[in-house]
Amino acid sequence: MYEALSALGSVVLDPYLLFLIFATTIIGIVIGVLPGLGATTGAALLLPFTLTMDPVHAIAVLATIYVSATFAGSITAILINTPGTSAAAATTFDGFPLAQRGEAGRALGIAVIASTFGGIVSVIVLCFAAPLLARVAYEFRPPEYFALTIFGLSMLASISSGGAVKNLIGGVFGVWLSTIGAERVTAIERFMFGNYELYEGLSFVPVMIGLFAMSELLVQSKMANQAVEYIKMKAVQLPSREDYKKIWKTVLRSSGIGTFIGILPAEGATVASMIGYSEAKRWSKNKEEFGKGSIEGIAGAESANNAATGGAMVPTMVLGIPGSGTTAIILVGLMVHGLRPGPYLFNEQVTAVYQIFGSMFVANVMFLLMGLYAAKIFARISLVPAAILWPIVFALSVIGAYALNSSMLDIWIVLIFGVIGFLARRFGFAVAPIAVGLILGKMVEVNLQNSLKIFNGEWWQIFTQPLAVFFLVLAFLGLCGPQLFRLATRGSFETKDGKSN
Amino acid sequence: MIKQQIVPIVLTIVSVVIIYLALQLDLSPPMIVGDSMQPRAFPIFLMALNLFLTAILAYQIFKTPPKKPEPMNRVTWLSMVLMVLFYGLTVSTDMFIAIAVVMFLLSLAWGERRLLVAAANAVLTPFLIFLLFDNVLRIRFPRGILMNWYYG
Structure with missing residues (x-):
């Protein structure tokens, strides 16, 4: 306890870490306001730059990018009706109409305050929930871990973009990618085609850069010459007392919703903001204002999406199961820097873990200050021409991918997965399930193998383990629950003419 | 069908x-x-x-047949072709020459009309990234025309 508290406090006594958080908050906001880039792409591009850093500093950098870019997406959502990140899509519903009415400064002020509150609440929950969950997870054996990873993969079905079946196909493809290389027990080479650089398997970093950054470049290419409507503003306004009275319940509710959704494996800030927004509307006394510039709508979406950042770190650090695309990259960062994600992290690296949590807290305060005093400047960055910005992303992607292993193969992997990611997105598949599948793939196979060894090859014995059954039932409900619910309620939703509603 | x-x-x-x-x-x-x-x-x-x-x-x-995806536009095709060109140039000349050429052509393909701006971006960006990776991160880049000259 004292060790955790002192680690949290030590963040503010480490000037280099504070400088890194400050600099990364600026970079994160810049990345967040540039349409198309977003937290996931930003984290993928910055990961190679953290290679020589101390593990805590490196993960603090990635976590800061996550929280600041998630917030910054709202700046362009409000000023140019283009969400900088998908998590800010719900902010456009009311942010832009309010800006069009000449209240852009007020809209941004609400967004900054709500985001900061949501972010800080989720970090506090993270500090308490993560060690508790770690204590439970400490008892997990291979059958429980196997069932847990199956649960994590089943949650891919409900990721916002793509359909359930498409997301599951992406997840399975990602798991298959993890089988490339020498098999762990027998050293039999699988799908290597004679390339011994693949012996240890596919490197996560180039696959992530390819799937997120390079594919985004190709997606953005069709919008190369699009013009945007930019709304000018004087300065960001802090919410008035009336505004606070109107939004405090929404902010509290959405912070809770966002944190909870973030904790669910494979759910992220985008889902959180959509639910935060719809719940804000459902509980509001002024429903008619929604869609026309409601400050409750902005607060609901923004507090939920930033609350999801802390929540998503819980399964990432405690169970090694990423809560979103960005946390998938943070998870890779943890592994690259020798911090083994999982419950042991909370026993072996208490100081490092709480310094990372502390950094996230400080990052939330930093973007509050920058959001209030420099949002106007950052908003102008979003007007950088795509023809200049995306070639820079290309250069960062290929050099960054090379830097990790000094391998040319990694560059070709970036390009190949860039095209795969682009084609997948073109046909309605999301790329995050592929990334999550790749990360979880090894865990699934290794824990299945170990479970089989424990039970002398009798796989059905997995169902004799209560916790494993619990996770498998959750996975089943996650996959089939919506269909079962629809079947069960078909009668009650039918209209008078017999048609289902 | x-x-x-x-x-x-x-x-x-x-x-x-x-x-x-x-x-x-x-x-x-x-x-x-x-x-x-x-x-x-x-x-x-x-x-x-x-x-x-x-x-x-x-x-x-x-x-429920999905909507037919829009045909890929010229810029997307060009961007993909430039990735292939990047591979060819990297193998035959130097990775940084390939990056600079592809960045320049990518800018033009994406609609940049100011040749000087596109050229400056194509030369300065890889140069600055190279300086950072070489001096701060101590990464050795693959040998090619430029790298042979730089490393000696």
């Missing part, structure tokens, strides 16, 4: 090819595998699962 089902068809072909490749993998002696599974078993199970999911997808497409 076939055009609508192109995604399930491609997925089926990929899954079948992977199953075929998995069946070609060596079998490990039972002594090593023990009560666990052969290295080929897991990929085959995954692809069987993928075939099942693909069948559901094909049925969904049959029931």
